[in-house]
Amino acid sequence: MDTNQDSRDYRADNESMPERQASYRRLFRRFILYTMVCSVVPILLVGWAIKINYTNFSIDRMTRSFMSQIDHHRKVIQMFINECRSKLLLIAATHKMEDLVAGGKLGEVFEMINRDHMSITDLGVIDDQGNHLNYVGPYDLIDSNYSQALWFKEVMAEGIYISDMFMGFRQEPHFIVAVTRTEEGRKWILRATIDTDFFRSLVENVKIGRTGEVYLVNRDGIFQTSPRFNGKIMGKAIFEVPPRQPGVSIRVAPAVVSDGNQKIPSKIVCQTWLDEPNWMLMVQQDYKEAFDDVNHANKAALIFLYLSAAAILIVTILITRHMIAIIRRRDLEMDQLNRQLLQAGKMASIGELSAGVAHEINNPLAIVLTERQILLDAFQGRLDDDELEEQFLDSMNQIDIQVQRCKRITHNLLRFARRTESVIEPVDVNAFLQEVAELMEREARANGIAFVTDLDEDIPFINSDPSQLQQVFLNLITNAIDAQNQKMDGMIKITTRAEPGEKGLWLTIADTGSGISPENLSKIFDPFFTTKPVGKGTGLGLSICYSIIKRLGGKISVTSEVGQGTEFVIFLPEELPEGASGGVAEAETAHNFQ
16 A cells, blocks of 8 residues: 555545535534523523512512511500500509608609519609609709709690600700699699610610611601610711601611711611600611622522523533534535445446447457458368468467457456346355456556465355455455555465364455555544545545455454555455345445556
8 A cells, every 4th residue: 555645534624624614613603592592591581580579579578577577666665655654644643742742652653663674763743833842763853943844844734745865954865754633723743764774775675687776766866765886865867857657668778978987888777656755766777788688599599590501501512512523424424425426326337338348349359259260261271381380270279369368358347347236145255366366467467566376275165245345355456556656576465265163264465565554554444544645545445345344244454564565364254144234335446446
């Protein structure tokens, strides 16, 4: 085989065509695009719809929880204030002023009120002039006069009054509950100071996360309890207090900057008004923390969606690459079949041409034989010169020998032309090899190549397909001739032998050509691999030979050494294996041995 030429691989030639490569790339991009549109886009849309629906549901649920919580807390605070007022009304209604002023009765009442919890700081009886008539508590207020105090004027006018937080004589934030009773045309006041710490603990005991806070503020924006973070009791709120409205309302307060240049983040604010006093209960929490669970769930859902989309994209790319690879392989197979079909057409044309040539040659040969016989009949024994007669007979014999040789050649051509269908029949491999050698002998001699045969006469007949065997032998001998590289002293040796105990025969075709390099030796049976120059080989001959031998139940192997030659060893069984088919295409061989 010719190893001085660069290896040519039809697969590489096929895949290097710009048009086909461009079509593969377009098909790859379109398939990925259509798959993504049909799978990823719906998943993302459904995912976003679920996310939006879940977000709205979670916000609504949290809003309802906030509103329910603040309404419950409002009722608790209102119940405590109402309870304090009711106790004072009951005491004032059941006790006369002189009873509470004289002796220790006021102290007993004070202890009774604080029996369950210390909710009242002090208790005092005050006349209609604002003077303290009696006082129980920790402060020294017995000599105090409240006639100018706002709460004194309000309770004298209304009969019942609950004040806002104020400092008063004690100079501490507190608020009072006061009620009046009229005896003998004069009013007196029973006043209780609510314990500030107790009241703050009652209001502020609701803890909402890390940033939640609960506090009371009056209509003027003055804190009645201390906020957890921003502000202090009796301090001015930085926000504007909305008008009083019934029920519970909720809103989102935007981020603001306090007087100390501290940035206050956006908050969710829930608010409701107490019945009495006119205070607003507020519960607020950082918006980010309030919806942290929702945001976390949304983030997890988005990550899942994106990972799903990425997984679909990766799987789509892998599947698309696999499909493109299959399409490429199918295209290669189609190209191979097309080439085989083309070569089959050439083979059929060669067969028809061979048959026509053989018939055209046979007719003149028949005439030559007839004329020879006429000459023999006319001149045999009638020539006077013995030497001339001997020369005449020798010439006639030579004519007969050459005509018979031509007949054998035309007979082989006809046999070659008619072997187009697979027929399983007994085959004499030795005789068959002689026929093929005779058919190729002229081409071999023209290249200075000699045929040497060593045929074992004891080999058995085998049941096989002669047309397919002819393809194998012709292709191997043609390759052996081409491998001589136009040497004028080349040799092709054909050997057959039978091994004891084996049901079959061994056939060897060896040449003294240029050999095959080790890196190419493992690829010579691959489709489209050839070491011949461009235009002289398709790379299908040895691949088809390999397929034929395998289908006939045999084995084929090759050994080679660069510069020394190549040897093909074939084993052919006596009987075809069960299920063996004779349908292997034979066309490519014709292209190789021309």
